[in-house]
């Protein structure tokens with residue numbers, strides 16, 4: 442085809458108009474995020490990771506703190522639906538009671554991502570993906586450390602008190618199950634008391650005081666579902682005139698700064714890492730979901746186990 446001079450000029454003109462047109466920036470992604478609360482060091486680090494990742498990615502983040510109440514999360518999700526956000530993400534404070542509000546999000550064609558904690562729903566299509574830890578494995582790792590440690594005292598039996606996380610929450614249910622699975626059938630280990638400390642230092646201390654009052658020197662081990670409750674319980678153990686980490690072994694989960702400080706003081710024996718720094722992966726998942734790209738139904742994070750012997754070496758590397 443002969444390109445006439447006029448056609449070439451026309452094409453050049455069109456190209457220059459497009460090039461000079463203001464670059465219309467794509468509308469930023471808007472994510473509505475409902476956070477459990479601010480109950481622990483872990484949660485604070487998790488919130489910071491999500492907010493920092495959203496800022497760096499230019500995401501418009503609408504953030505709601507539920508103060509550990511499910512009704513506040515339901516309200517926040519409904520508000521995100523009304524505001525027509527692009528993606529809803531949330532860390533469900535408890536596993537059940539989400540079907541209705543997630544059906545409303547589905548009807549509004551707003552995709553939902555689960556962050557940190559899972560839900561039990563009748564229809565798995567009510568959320569697109571989950572990113573977080575394997576809490577059952579975290580419970581197993583805590584128990585495996587104790588079983589290994591106990592080999593040093595073959596004739597000794599261990600009476601364990603357990604501080605559970607928030608009643609009905611995935612981490613509490615799963616960490617309890619994982620720990621119990623590993624000690625099942627082994628007469629050396631017995632859980633003599635188990636009660637929720639709601640993942641907070643204050644409640645952990647209060648419940649440990651009650652355990653000490655009723656069981657006293659009969660207790661050899663504290664298994665706490667998170668470091669904050671363990672740190673509160675350590676105060677109660679000391680106030681009872683006992684040595685945490687020695688008279689009562691302290692086994693915990695999260696790997697927060699406070700746990701490393703307690704290990705350096707000889708008051709906590711091991712913390713099983715639960716990584717809160719999932720902000721960048723969460724934002725990336727939301728961007729993929731919004732772009733209609735396929736994402737895995739479950740994205741888990743890699744985690745370690747930190748006994749007191751490695752605390753001094755590892756502490757400078759900690760990021761939360």
Ligand code: GZL
Pocket residue numbers: 480481482483484557558573574612640666667668669694695715
């Ligand atoms: C675990 C997270 C738990 C932490 C607690 O992923 O949901 O909630 O272990 C926090 O510290 O309160």
